[in-house]
Structure formats: C-alpha cells, structure tokens
Amino acid sequence: MAQPQLNTQLFSYARQLVESVFKAQALTLQSLEQIADLQLDALEKQSTLAGDFLAAATETRTADGLRGLWEKGMALNRDSAERAVNVAREVFAVTQRTAQSLAELAKQQQQAAKDAATVPLTEARKAAA
Helix, strand or coil, rough: CCHHHHHHHHHHHHHHHHHHHHHHHHHHHHHHHHHHHHHHHHHHHHHHHHHHHHHHHHCCCCCHHHHHHHHHHHHHHHHHHHHHHHHHHHHHHHHHHHHHHHHHHHHHHHHHHHHHHHHHHHHHHHCCC
C-alpha cells in the first residue's frame, strides 16, 4: 500500500478519535454541570429552610413555643432527608444517561477503529490479487 494513502487513513482515524474525545469531554462536562445545578438548588432550599428555622428559634420564648420548634425541627430534618434522597436519585439518573451516551460513543469509536483496520487490509488483498 502506498505511503500517502496510509498517512491519509491514519490522519483520518486520528481526527475521528480526537473528535470522539471532545464529544466525550463535552458530555462529561454537561453531566457535571447538571449535577452541580441539582446540588446547588438543594443547598439553596436547605439554607433557606434552616434560616427560617433559626429565625423561629430566636423568637421562641415559651415552653409551648419550644415544643412547636421541636416539631418544626423534626419536620425540617425529615424534609431534608427526603430532598437528599431525591437529589441523589436525580444525580444517579444524570450519571446513568451520561454513562450510556459515553458507552455509545465508545462503541462508535470501536467500529471506526475496526473499519480503519480492515479497509487497508481489504485494499491490500485486492491489489495483491
């Protein structure tokens, strides 16, 4: 096989490999951005609720007020745990979608590598015959 043809095929494969790497990087960064947004939203909600609870705590002056505060604190903890579980589920879903996309990209790259390896062999066999 001629050297220029081999160089062209290698360059083409290398270019496709680099494009796949950039696609994988973009998918990963997009996933990380979504996860960060989910976590920041949860943190913002938790901070707001905790601030409201602390404001209520500073205004409590009676035993009944303390009982009510205790109940609010328990509700805050329960809501916080539920929110954490929901965020974890959403993060898992984003991670799973990203992993599937990356697996598909890797599958495409594997096929391209297979094609890049078999095309020169096929052409060499034809030239030899």
